[in-house]
Structure formats: C-alpha cells, structure tokens
C-alpha cells in the first residue's frame with residue numbers, strides 16, 4: 001500500500017535508532033528487576049571451604065564404627081582438628097569440615113553412647129559423604145553473571161554472595177508520556193458531555209511500569225501548535241524518550257508531526273500497514289532521543305506501545321534477546337479470526353494453556369480502536385499477517401501480552 005511500511009520494517013527502523021541508555025551504580029537493594037551492565041566475577045571459591053551438609057558427626061573414614069566426641073564444630077567458627085579414627089566432632093550443617101575429617105554421618109543414623117556415638121548396625125556409609133567440597137559450585141574469578149541479564153531473585157542472591165553491595169546497572173531511560181487533544185480532561189474532577197477522560201497515559205504507564213520502567217512523567221497539551229511546540233521542547237530537554245498519543249492523523253488540529261519537525265526531530269517513518277495503529281509516527285533527533293507518536297485511539301495507542309515502544313525501551317537497557325521478553329510467544333488460535341488483505345491485524349485475545357501445554361489464543365476483538373471498555377478482559381493481542389483468507393483455528397501467531 002502506498003506510503004505504508006510493514007510491521008517488520010517499522011520494527012527494524014526503530015531497532016536501528018535504539019541506543020544503549022548508559023549505566024549507573026546503585027545499592028544492591030535498588031538493583032532488583034534492573035538489568036546488569038557489567039560482568040560479575042566470583043569473589044572466591046564457592047563453597048569457600050569444604051562444607052558439612054548434614055547435622056551429625058564429622059569423622060575420618062576407617063573401619064571404626066564407634067567414636068568419642070571431642071567437641072562441636074559450629075557454623076561460623078574456624079575449623080577444629082580431629083585427632084584420630086575413633087574420634088569425632090559433632091558437626092552442624094554449613095560448618096567448615098574439621099581438619100583431619102573427610103566424612104559426615106547424619107545424626108539419625110547414630111546411636112548415642114556414654115562418651116560419643118556408634119553407627120547404626122546396618123548403616124553403610126561412603127567416604128566423603130555429605131561434604132560439599134570447596135570450589136564445587138564455582139571458582140574464584142569465574143564469570144558468574146554477564147551484562148544484559150535481568151536481575152531476578154537468583155541473580156540477586158549471586159550478587160549478594162559475591163560482595164556486590166553496589167551494582168552497575170543499565171540506566172532507565174527517562175520517558176515523557178504526552179497526551180494531546182482539547183477534548184481530554186484529567187481522571188479526577190468533572191467531565192462534560194463532549195469531553196473524554198485521559199486514559200492513554202495510564203495505560204501506557206502501566207505497560208511500561210510492568211516492564212520495570214518507572215522514570216515516567218505524564219504531560220498534556222491541547223490542540224494548539226505553539227503550545228504543542230512549547231511542551232514538546234520542554235519534554236525533549238528533560239527526557240530520553242517521548243511517547244505521544246493523539247494528533248498524528250489527518251485532522252486540522254493534528255499538529256504533532258509538524259511541531260516535532262520544528263524542534264529538529266526527524267521523521268523516520270509515518271504510517272504502518274496495520275490495524276489498529278496505522279497512523280503511528282516515529283522520529284529521532286541528533287542527540288538520539290526517540291519520539292513515538294502513537295495514534296490517539298486507546299486500543300491503537302496501547303497496541304503500538306506494546307508492539308514497538310516496549311521492545312525499543314528494553315533493547316536500550318542492553319537486554320539480551322532471551323532475557324528481555326522481546327521475542328513474542330507463539331500461540332495457536334482457538335477460533336478463526338478475520339484478516340485484512342493489505343494490513344497486518346492486531347487482534348485482542350485471551351490466552352489459556354490447553355491440556356497438552358499448548359497456549360491457545362481466544363480472539364476477543366473490540367468494536368473499534370476507540371472502544372476499550374472490554375479490553376481489560378484480554379491478556380494481549382496476536383499479530384496476523386495481511387491476507388485474504390481468515391486465519392484458521394490452530395494457526396500459529398505471535399502473541400504480545402499487555
């Protein structure tokens with residue numbers, strides 16, 4: 001179709017203009033959910049010493065089956081020394097293995113004697129049992145975490161156990177979410193019959209916050225060229241990324257592309273062969289700031305945000321392809337869905353796992369891209385390529401969650 005680029009072309013153009021956001025150092029407690037920007041090397045061998053794995057006694061393995069207890073090896077204490085093969089030390093899980101010991105017998109396989117323990121009659125042990133050897137998990141200076149991973153629970157534990165009190169993470173891009181339109185009024189306060197409450201900024205902020213983007217400022221500007229230029233100029237000075245909604249189609253008051261042009265934001269593309277969201281505009285300026293001007297209709301704005309803005313923001317954190325959730329999940333259609341011959345179609349769906357583990361998408365189309373009251377019952381949308389024939393039941397399609 002004339003002047004329209006495909007979904008894949010739009011994605012590739014955005015990727016080409018996506019820069020790494022840079023890094024910052026934060027305390028470990030603030031690194032949760034952030035993306036690592038450096039390599040973490042092991043501070044020391046893990047375990048750092050031969051470690052007792054069961055509460056019981058530590059012995060030096062021999063034919064002896066009865067032992068005199070010389071003392072107790074507690075966790076957090078330096079190693080005691082085992083004198084002979086008929087001696088033992090009571091040893092606690094997590095303690096260092098006493099010098100001279102090589103084997104641990106769990107307490108439940110022991111019978112107490114006057115001055116120590118004997119093994120249960122039928123108990124057979126293996127030399128070296130219940131000892132976790134120093135360095136069995138990792139060695140000092142091993143690479144444990146690579147840049148570009150999301151700091152989830154296991155990664156945070158690894159950082160902590162290696163003394164990383166301060167962590168170098170990708171800086172979160174600062175994002176302005178700008179609603180445009182005279183008809184828009186705030187959530188709170190009165191609303192007249194011809195007015196609309198601003199919802200796009202909350203939907204967009206929700207999609208971003210769910211992915212860890214929290215440096216967000218919401219702005220509004222009416223349908224006035226000079227005011228639009230002024231607000232966009234301030235937003236460009238303060239933020240890395242601008243997400244606008246509304247004002248990008250053909251209306252007499254759709255000032256956004258012209259205002260951005262005046263401020264030196266170069267258009268990379270305008271309009272994508274898709275529904276909803278066809279009028280989307282994307283541009284950048286010489287400092288590498290990205291401007292996503294999304295169509296105002298709420299379903300269009302949110303769909304474009306999830307399909308294009310979210311992957312670009314994730315990529316700017318340096319997330320690897322398998323870490324980012326950027327690769328969409330493939331699902332199978334549960335019922336047929338109409339397609340459009342010349343446009344890709346994004347169809348809201350609910351998803352469920354069937355008994356065989358296949359994720360099935362149940363189409364739940366909305367009446368128009370302005371009707372979103374029932375969108376909350378959906379989980380995301382599937383992406384159907386242009387086509388004359390309906391997409392049949394069981395057809396595989398990429399799914400993007402809200």
Ligand SMILES: Nc1nc2c(c(=O)[nH]1)N[C@H]1C(S)=C(S)[C@@H](COP(=O)(O)OP(=O)(O)OC[C@H]3O[C@@H](n4cnc5c(N)ncnc54)[C@H](O)[C@@H]3O)O[C@H]1N2
Nearest residue numbers: 179181196198199200246247248249250254295296297300
């Ligand atoms: N002559 C043409 N008209 C339109 C075309 C076209 O190709 N030729 N495209 C249509 C399509 S498709 C869309 S989508 C819309 C996009 O228009 P705009 O981006 O200029 O958006 P607005 O006109 O400002 O608003 C559209 C609609 O959305 C409501 N809206 C806007 N912002 C918000 C918000 N923050 N929260 C809630 N609702 C919002 C607004 O009130 C309008 O109802 O253009 C078609 N027209």
Ligand code: MOO
Nearest residue numbers: 276277278300369
């Ligand atoms: O393509 Mo517009 O984004 O449907 O209403």
